[in-house]
Amino acid sequence: MKTKLRLKKRNVLVVIVLYLGLATLAWSHGGAGLLLLLLLYGAACLAGAKAMVDGAEARRWKGGAVEFAKSEALSALGKPCASFHYVFASKQDLTLPLLARMQSELRSKLGCSDLRETSFRDIDQDLPRPETREFRLAAAPDSARHTRFHFLCSVTRTLNVQGIRWWVLVLGERDPNRVLFWYAFSPATVPFVGLAYLQRQFEPLHCLTSVDNGFFNSLDVLARTREIEFVAYESLMDTLDAFGIDTSDLLAQRANILNVNVNGGASATLGSLVQGALNRISGTAAGVGATVARQR
Numbered sequence: 001m002k003t004k005l006r007l008k009k010r011n012v013l014v015v016i017v018l019y020l021g022l023a024t025l026a027w028s029h030g031g032a033g034l035l036l037l038l039l040l041y042g043a044a045c046l047a048g049a050k051a052m053v054d055g056a057e058a059r060r061w062k063g064g065a066v067e068f069a070k071s072e073a074l075s076a077l078g079k080p081c082a083s084f085h086y087v088f089a090s091k092q093d094l095t096l097p098l099l100a101r102m103q104s105e106l107r108s109k110l111g112c113s114d115l116r117e118t119s120f121r122d123i124d125q126d127l128p129r130p131e132t133r134e135f136r137l138a139a140a141p142d143s144a145r146h147t148r149f150h151f152l153c154s155v156t157r158t159l160n161v162q163g164i165r166w167w168v169l170v171l172g173e174r175d176p177n178r179v180l181f182w183y184a185f186s187p188a189t190v191p192f193v194g195l196a197y198l199q200r201q202f203e204p205l206h207c208l209t210s211v212d213n214g215f216f217n218s219l220d221v222l223a224r225t226r227e228i229e230f231v232a233y234e235s236l237m238d239t240l241d242a243f244g245i246d247t248s249d250l251l252a253q254r255a256n257i258l259n260v261n262v263n264g265g266a267s268a269t270l271g272s273l274v275q276g277a278l279n280r281i282s283g284t285a286a287g288v289g290a291t292v293a294r295q296r
Contacts, residue, residue: 005146005212007176015184042187049186052197052204060205065119065132069200073120076205077137077150078171081225086236087163090245094162095155097243099136102153102235109231112138112151123200140228143220145212146173151228166232168225172211182207 026035059067060076074080099115106112118137123130133154140149153166182189182204196202211221233254240247 005173005175005177005210007180011177011180015180018184045186045190046183048190048194049183049204052190052193053182053208055197056203056205065121067121067123067200070122070124070126072203073122074152074167074169075203077152078148078169079211080167081170081221082168082229083166084229084233085163085165086250087161088240088245089160090162090243091160092243093157094239094243095157098155098164098236098239099153101239102232103138105231105235106138106140106151106228110140110227112140112228114138115151115153118152125199140224143217143224145214145217145220147171147211147217147221148173149224149228151232153232164236168228170211170221170225172209174208175210178208178210 022038023035026038030037066073066076068075103115107114115136115138118135119132120135121130121132135152135154138151140151142148148171150169150171151166152169153164156163156165193202193204197204211217233250237247237250237254240250
């Protein structure tokens with residue numbers, strides 16, 4: 001049975017007491033005029049906070065593409081929890097066979113959606129024109145506590161050198177407590193983040209979501225992340241084997257890349273990094289904040 005984050009009564013009480021205190025202070029020092037001025041200022045900031053959220057949601061998938069400015073390209077899909085990059089040589093173009101195999105395995109073994117084409121558009125003002133690139137995106141089933149998972153991959157080819165890179169991204173649900181604080185404290189935040197928002201350097205939607213930091217959800221996040229990586233990794237190896245490409249180096253890395261239950265020593269490095277990324281779920285308000293980068 002799925003559970004949802006609930007609005008905590010104490011947070012509502014804190015906001016009410018804070019605003020009543022500010023109203024009393026304004027009335028005692030400036031009378032009705034100062035109180036009215038503060039009310040108008042607060043209303044304007046509330047409207048600005050809502051406009052930021054509405055604008056961020058509208059431009060998240062503007063024109064069917066994920067828009068970003070210079071960095072934070074993946075933020076619309078979640079926080080990177082794991083990634084992998086592999087390069088190989090082949091005269092045959094393996095893009096379509098590899099993506100087809102990966103889609104079939106992710107769908108049949110984990111219930112993921114199809115790997116659909118997704119565009120990312122960099123609208124950085126320093127560029128002479130926006131730059132767009134294509135990726136493939138699939139969604140995995142949510143955890144019991146509404147944490148979402150995305151699998152994003154990119155396949156490249158330069159003559160006979162080909163490569164694949166993928167990310168597993170974790171996205172929290174809309175937290176009513178964060179929503180409350182976003183609007184309640186908007187008079188103290190909106191004036192200072194407005195310019196950054198217009199320049200695409202501030203993402204207000206990050207302030208509204210959180211990954212449940214409970215022990216069970218941490219287990220679910222770690223398990224689902226490893227499952228997605230396992231299926232993707234096996235699909236890559238099977239495809240390369242089918243086309244007669246040597247995968248001995250991949251096989252040698254397999255234990256370090258996919259093994260979660262490491263016990264220490266040098267071979268525990270990658271597993272420890274992944275575990276550390278998941279540990280940050282319970283240590284940061286923003287959810288998963290660590291990126292595990294693994295390269296050949």
